[in-house]
Each structure stands twice: as structure tokens, then as C-alpha cells.
Amino acid sequence: MKVLVIGSGGREHALTWKISKSKYVKEIFAIPGNPGIAQLATCITIDPTNIKAIADFAEREKINLTVVGPEAPLVAGIVDEFESRGLKIFGPSKEAARLEGSKAFSKEMMKAFGVPTAEFQIFDNPEDAKAYIKEKGAPIVVKADGLAAGKGVVVAQTVEEALEAIDKIMVDRVFGDAGNRVVVEECLKGEEASYLVISDGERYIPLAPAQDHKAVFDGDRGPNTGGMGAYSPAPVLSPELEEEVKKRVIEPMLKGMAERGTPFKGILYAGIMVTENKGIQVLEFNVRFGDPEAQVILRRMKTDLVELCKKTIEGNLPEKIDWDERTAICVVLASKGYPGKYEKGKVITGIEEAEKIDDVVVFHAGTATKNGKLVTNGGRVLNVTAMGKDIHEAIDNVYRAVDKIHFDGMHYRKDIGAKALKER
Known part of the structure; x- marks a missing residue:
């Protein structure tokens, strides 16, 4: 098989490393890749947002499987483009990828499907958002609606900080069109865990739980980053809590997405806050492997990733995934x-x-x-x-x-x- 990996970060290096161990793989390409990936794959210089050019390359090279690392190509509809050409690609459709592409859409789906999440309001007018913040007080969370490379969330400890976040996102537009709307929500206290599953649109298999560290400094201090480290397994998710996440988060979301005609295929990633007074609450959904969660999950995965991706695309999920106990x-x-x-x-x-x-x-x-x-x-x-x-x-x-x-x-x-x- 010829496999193509889309992306250039640590997650994509981990994906390429895991794919390189597959018995099915003859050759790996990466767009655009990085120097580490280049040790395992042929790196091709194409803009990862130029979906048509990537699909043209996949057709020309007769790529058997494409695995997408980052969220931007998924949100832009790379899966729809590939599938329209009969090319096999692992990931959700453009409509299903809105769960990450729009925080407002994601919150609305959670509300519609009864998934536990923080109280929220959506605003497209900065003055209305500011009035709501002044009414609610702090701490409070402000989120840019669109993709902002993991940096569009401000956990404001004071009202002033929250108002500044509104100006930054909606007025100064530091994240461009991602700041056309904001979600303002209550600030949850607790411990975070990342829960990822692989779904073929109907059934799902859990991946090993992991815990990310978003804040830049020790002790979870400082601004949020794309992630400063992770480990797996994550003891914060006890077997009982994991069952609760499956029943109250994963299953209603997958069922709801399928019933609205937009079944979710690929990796569904729930960012969970384990709170003392409200139990589990969903902070966000992502539609791909986490970064750096993928790096620890893939290190522990014993099952062949290429086979897993192929079976997911075919709607033929295996019963389980084998894990290294370490x-x-x-x-x-x-x-x-x-x-x-x-x-x-x-x-x-x-x-x-x-x-x-x-x-x-x-x-x-x-x-x-x-x-x-x-x-x-x-x-x-x-x-x-x-x-x-x-x-x-x-x-x-x-x-x-x-x-x-x-x-x-x-x-x-x-x-x-x-x-x-x-x-x-």
C-alpha cells in the first residue's frame, strides 16, 4: 500500500512512525511533513489547505489510504473531495467536522443531544457579549467560534480580562474570521481528561485515555497552549467514569450526528472536565487525534493503525484495539x-x-x-x-x-x- 499523511507537526510524525510499522505499507508520503517525518516518508511541498492539489497528487500517485492529522483540512472538506473521487481517506466529512470547526455549532449539538456541558451563550455582537459578561461576572470563559490553533480560548479570572478577550477576538480580530462569533460560558473547575474514540459512523471503539497539559507553565499556570505534554493511561478517568463518558457523551453524540444525516467517521475526541459538583462536563469536541495525546496513545497502540483506518472507512470496525500495558x-x-x-x-x-x-x-x-x-x-x-x-x-x-x-x-x-x- 501507498499511504499519505497530511500535516507537519508532532502528531503527524507520530502517525507516520506508527504507519511505518504496518505490514501493509510499502511507501509513505507526507504533505508537507517535517525533517523527522522525512526520515520515514517522502515529503511533498503542497499547501495542506489546497485540497484539490492534494487530491490530484493522491490520484496521480495512486495513494491507497490518506490519513489527515490536523483539523483545518478536515473542516475545509478534504474528506468530501477525496470521497467524490473514489479515494480512501480517514476522517470525518466537512459537515461532521463542524464539531471542531465551530464551537457554537458544537455547543448547539451538545444541547440538542443532551450531552453535559457548561452553561453558555453565543454572540455575534461584541457589545452584547460584554453585557452578558458583566451580568455573569468572573471567572468566565471566552471562546472564538472558529479554528484558532488551540489558542482561541481565554479562561478569564476577572471581568476586565474577559472584556479584553472580547475586544481581542471580535474587534481586533487576532484570529481573523474565527472571531466572527464567540461562545461565552461558565468556568468549570476540576481535572481535565482527553477521551478519544474511533467511529465508523455507527459503532465505535475507545482509544486509551490520555491527559493533556494545556497551560504553558508548571502547576497549570500561564496562558493555554496547543499542549505541553501528555500521558496515558489517565488515572483521573476511572472505569466507572469512563462508562459514564461513553453513555452520556460519546453515544448520544454519535447517535445524534447519524440521525441528522451527518454520521461521524474517524476520531472523535471529547475534552472532558471531571468536576466535583456537576460530574463530567464536555469542554469541547475535536475531530482528529489530539496533539500531544496522539504521541502517547500511538506509542501504546499494538494494533496495526493502517488496518484500523481501512476497516473504519469500510464500516467494519474490529471488536477491540490491543494496548501495551505500560x-x-x-x-x-x-x-x-x-x-x-x-x-x-x-x-x-x-x-x-x-x-x-x-x-x-x-x-x-x-x-x-x-x-x-x-x-x-x-x-x-x-x-x-x-x-x-x-x-x-x-x-x-x-x-x-x-x-x-x-x-x-x-x-x-x-x-x-x-x-x-x-x-x-
Whole structure:
């Protein structure tokens, strides 16, 4: 088989790494890829938002399966384009992908299907949004409606901070058209968990639960990022809570989407807040693998991913997925200043030394090659992953590997996995 991976980040490197282990795969292509992916695949320079050009390439190269990493091509309708040409592609349709593409649509679907979520209002007028915020008080959450690369959510601790977020999103339009509307919702307190399932439109199989760390600094302080680290399994989701998530979140959402004529195929990712007073609440839905959750989930997955994707597309889901019982952990190495402004072009060293440690794999996220050297080229630069017989060993292994790597201004959280230690 020839497989095409769409995307250029750490999630896509992890997907390519997992796909490369499949017995079915003869050749892998990536659009546009990165230097880490280039070690496993042929990287093709096509804009990942140019759907027609990507489909033309897939037809020309006789690609047997395309796997989409990021949300933007899914929201733009890449699956519809591929399917109209008879090309096999793993992911939801444009209409189903609105669950991530529009936070307002997602909240409306949750309300319609009875999925537990925070109280909310949707606004297309900044003054109306501000009036509602003043009425409700703080803390309160402001979300840009459209895609904002994981940075469109402001958890405002004061009314002033929330009003500033409205100006930033709707008036200054820092996220462009993604800020045409906002969702303003109550601020939930608790512990977050990521729950992902793979669905063929009717049935689903759960993936291993993982826990992401959104805030940039230790102790969950500072602004939200695309994710600073993850681990799997996630003890916060007990077997009882997992059953509750299936019954109250996943099943009504999949049933509701199918009944409205937009069945969901691919990865459905529920961002869950486990609260003390309201039980489980859905913060958001995503329509693809999380980043960096994919990095730990795929490290633990023993089942052939290519076979899994093929069977999902064919509406023939297997009964279960086999998992490594060990713990996987990922620590994100970021550029100084991320998630704000950061410099690029810093020379990276030590990856080979890090990967000499047993069960360590380093995935490239924001890297490039310049004058024959590997350099930083993004906010999140590398994803250092490790396995361990338990969370203690996994933490020890991953931070030993992190210590081997260096680039100027390298920033990372030193407490990834600490929550799991408390749960035990």
C-alpha cells in the first residue's frame, strides 16, 4: 500500500512512525511533513489547505489510504473531495467536522443531544457579549467560534480580562474570521481528561485515555497552549467514569450526528472536565487525534493503525484495539516565548543521544533544516516520548531524555505526569 499523511507537526510524525510499522505499507508520503517525518516518508511541498492539489497528487500517485492529522483540512472538506473521487481517506466529512470547526455549532449539538456541558451563550455582537459578561461576572470563559490553533480560548479570572478577550477576538480580530462569533460560558473547575474514540459512523471503539497539559507553565499556570505534554493511561478517568463518558457523551453524540444525516467517521475526541459538583462536563469536541495525546496513545497502540483506518472507512470496525500495558509519556520542548512571539532558527542538538535511552522516541513538531543543521521552526519544537512499567519509570525516562537535548531558549514543563502520581 501507498499511504499519505497530511500535516507537519508532532502528531503527524507520530502517525507516520506508527504507519511505518504496518505490514501493509510499502511507501509513505507526507504533505508537507517535517525533517523527522522525512526520515520515514517522502515529503511533498503542497499547501495542506489546497485540497484539490492534494487530491490530484493522491490520484496521480495512486495513494491507497490518506490519513489527515490536523483539523483545518478536515473542516475545509478534504474528506468530501477525496470521497467524490473514489479515494480512501480517514476522517470525518466537512459537515461532521463542524464539531471542531465551530464551537457554537458544537455547543448547539451538545444541547440538542443532551450531552453535559457548561452553561453558555453565543454572540455575534461584541457589545452584547460584554453585557452578558458583566451580568455573569468572573471567572468566565471566552471562546472564538472558529479554528484558532488551540489558542482561541481565554479562561478569564476577572471581568476586565474577559472584556479584553472580547475586544481581542471580535474587534481586533487576532484570529481573523474565527472571531466572527464567540461562545461565552461558565468556568468549570476540576481535572481535565482527553477521551478519544474511533467511529465508523455507527459503532465505535475507545482509544486509551490520555491527559493533556494545556497551560504553558508548571502547576497549570500561564496562558493555554496547543499542549505541553501528555500521558496515558489517565488515572483521573476511572472505569466507572469512563462508562459514564461513553453513555452520556460519546453515544448520544454519535447517535445524534447519524440521525441528522451527518454520521461521524474517524476520531472523535471529547475534552472532558471531571468536576466535583456537576460530574463530567464536555469542554469541547475535536475531530482528529489530539496533539500531544496522539504521541502517547500511538506509542501504546499494538494494533496495526493502517488496518484500523481501512476497516473504519469500510464500516467494519474490529471488536477491540490491543494496548501495551505500560505507561507512555510525552514532554513538549517549546521555543522561548511560546505561545506568544518566539524566535526561529535555533540549532537543536542531542536528539540521537536522547533516543539511545531505552523506549525513548523523539517526534519532530516545529523543526527545519538550515545549512545542514536541524533548527527550531515553530512554537512547539520537539515531543520527547518515553515508556515505563508505571508512571514513575516513564517520568524518569522522559526527563533523562529531555536533559540530553538542547536549543537556545528551550522551555518545557517539569511536572508532566505529576497529576497521575497524585491519583495513585
